[in-house]
Every structure is written in C-alpha cells, then in structure tokens.
C-alpha cells in the first residue's frame with residue numbers, strides 16, 4: 018500500500034456532535050435547511066455557502082462547487098457562465114442536485130430538484146452587487162473552454178479594464194443565475210459508530226413526507 022493510501026485508510030472520525038430526531042425537525046424542509054444554515058454560520062465555519070452542484074449531460078454526471086447566493090421558499094440560486102459545462106448540462110437536463118458538507122457540525126444536506134435560469138432582473142441585481150474585478154472576470158473568461166495560456170486571460174482582463182475604465186460594467190448575456198426548486202431533501206447528522214441519522218423529505222401531493230433512512 019502506498020504511504021498516502023495507508024494514511025487515508027487510517028483516518029477515522031467518530032461523529033459525536035449531535036443527533037437528528039423526527040420530533041425535533043421542522044415539518045417544512047426549507048425551514049429546516051434555514052435552521053441548519055444559520056447554525057453553520059454561527060459556528061463560524063468557512064465557506065458555509067459552498068455547495069457541490071451535480072448535473073447530468075449525455076447520461077454522465079459531473080460535479081463542481083458553486084456558491085449559494087440566495088434562497089427563498091425551496092428555491093436556491095447560484096450564478097455563473099451559461100456557456101460553461103454546467104450551463105450546457107443544465108440546458109440539456111434540468112435535473113440537478115446540491116450537496117452541503119459542514120464538517121464542524123458533522124452534517125451533510127442533499128437537495129435535489131429542477132433548475133431554470135434566473136430572471137434577467139435577478140441576474141442583473143446579483144451581477145451589479147459583485148466587485149468590479151469579478152464583473153470584468155465574467156467578461157474575460159469563456160468559462161470551461163480550453164485556454165492556450167494564462168497570459169491570454171490576463172491580457173484580456175487588462176484590455177477590459179481599459180475598455181470599461183470609469184464606466185459601469187453591464188452583465189454579459191452569457192452570464193447569470195440559475196434557480197433550483199427542490200423536490201427532495203436529506204438531512205444527515207453524523208453519529209457514533211457510523212449509526213448516523215438520515216432524515217429525508219419527499220414531496221407527495223404537495224406535502225412533505227418525512228422518512229428515516231438506514232445510515
């Protein structure tokens with residue numbers, strides 16, 4: 018066995034920080050998500066807003082981290098380039114899943130649903146709230162396309178800085194938001210000896226049905 022394999026095989030975390038009981042959770046999973054997100058924020062853990070986004074294209078799954086930027090009533094917004102791999106993937110298949118892992122709390126949340134593009138107004142509002150460099154970055158980077166060199170990207174940014182000097186940077190058409198509307202949630206709380214708690218919410222006739230899954 019290589020040293021590194023040896024090392025990771027020996028890593029063991031026992032989860033003792035909490036439990037998740039049917040009597041304690043909110044009957045609405047969105048509210049439950051907000052409660053856990055608030056607790057994650059209070060724990061001062063870094064990057065609580067980072068989530069794994071999985072999409073499917075041509076029957077093949079692909080995952081990457083994106084930031085959750087807005088949430089409201091079972092809807093979760095994130096932003097990026099519409100011509101990127103995830104953008105094309107979501108165009109082809111709107112089914113997607115989100116995954117949050119908050120190690121300090123020994124918690125994981127899985128959310129599944131369907132994705133649509135955010136409204137232009139929503140994308141504009143978010144774009145306008147971004148720092149100037151990020152706005153220019155959205156123009157400079159043809160996200161997920163092959164680049165012949167880093168220099169090319171940096172030159173493009175320098176050019177754009179000159180072009181937009183003293184002007185407002187408008188949102189490029191190819192950049193904006195998506196919104197996932199959830200139809201499934203799983204809340205996972207690590208427990209001792211791998212006997213974790215897993216509670217799921219499934220949308221059945223407009224009601225959220227709660228079940229427990231084996232860990």
Ligand SMILES: Cc1cc2nc3c(=O)[nH]c(=O)nc-3n(C[C@H](O)[C@H](O)[C@H](O)COP(=O)(O)O)c2cc1C
Nearest residue numbers: 067081082083084096097098101102103104160161
């Ligand atoms: C912490 C973190 C946050 C990120 N946030 C975003 C984001 O909000 N939007 C985005 O398009 N990419 C974000 N990225 C980059 C993506 O993971 C990914 O590299 C990029 O979106 C291109 O993915 P794609 O080729 O699958 O479309 C983030 C990466 C990390 C590590």
